[in-house]
Amino acid sequence: MKLLYQTHSPYARKALVAAHELGLAGSVQVIHHETSPTRQNAEVFALNPLGKVPVLLCDDGQVLFDSSVICDYLDSLHGHPMLIPVDSKQRYRALQWQALAQGMADAGIAVRWEAERRPESLRWPTMRDGQLQKVIAACDFLEREIGTHAAVDIGTIAIATTLSWIEFRGVYPFQTGRPHLSSWYAAFCARPSMRATTLSGDTND
Template sequence: MKLYYQTHSPYARKVLVMAHELGLAERLEVIHHETSPTTRNETIYQANPLGKVPVLILPKGEALFDSIVICDYLDTSHQGPKLIPLQGPERYQALRLQALAQGLCDVGIKLRWEVERRPVHLRYPAYGDGQKYKLEESYRYLEQQVELDGPLNVGHIALGTALDWIVFRELSDFSQHPRLSAWYQRFCNRPSMRATEYSGQTHD
């Protein structure tokens, strides 16, 4: 299988970390593709009309996207313990955590565009402040209301790769939240995370 990837995408990295944790990484041919909202990558658009990575190309040529769908597919492609629980409270806790982590990435990208990438005369400070508030509230929620210990699941992978992307982009500090920060440091020591560290910059 081919994985259209980007070395600085939190969504793509989530998929690759998932593959490592499932023992499936060797089955993937990882192909880096540069994408951004202001450039057109024809290979990616042919596979995904949204022009975004990750995209998983299956053996018969079918393309799967986005990261949530690809992670679900990978979890059905092995015989070991599932990282997306099949039923019960554990399933929805994992999916909710994945949704929150996905939202952190979405908000972080909006914030980065507003405070770094958009021309200064087009910036709207109140919009940027609103995105920062969402990140801060999410950190507080994770610190106070989410139990992050326990068996590894897709939510942990999504959160670990999201937080590490926020650190990589130097967007918003969460070190004042001790439980969350300690969990993040432990998670980053996993072999799957060390094998997939972020690199590079977006090119427009």
């Protein structure tokens, strides 16, 4: 399998962390591709009409995107799911946390656009603040709930990789005043899957 990847993407990192947790990292060739809304990558667009990574080229010829679909596919290769629980209650909790992480990452990226990436004359502080409030509210939710969901599943992988990106980009100091979330995050970041996939680099617009 080949994974089109970006070393500073929270979405791509989620897929690669999942591969590590499933013991599949050795079967995945990681190929770095820079993508940006302002710079089209023709190779990525040829495989994903949205022009985004991650994209997984499967051994059977399938081309899969986005990260949630890729993680679901990787989980299916075991014959029994490991990251997306079968039990209904656990399954929908894990998927909901994955959705929360996706929303946090989307909001964090919007914050960066309005705070630093967009030309200064075009920035919209009200939009920045509104998107940041989503990140803050999600972190407050996690501070309350993180102790009740200790499993390593698609939900907690998504949360950890999103928080790592928020920290990496300096979007918001989520660990301040949140001892439960901070402790959980530190422990998750110590996992081999996280240590093998550290974020690096910057977006080239």
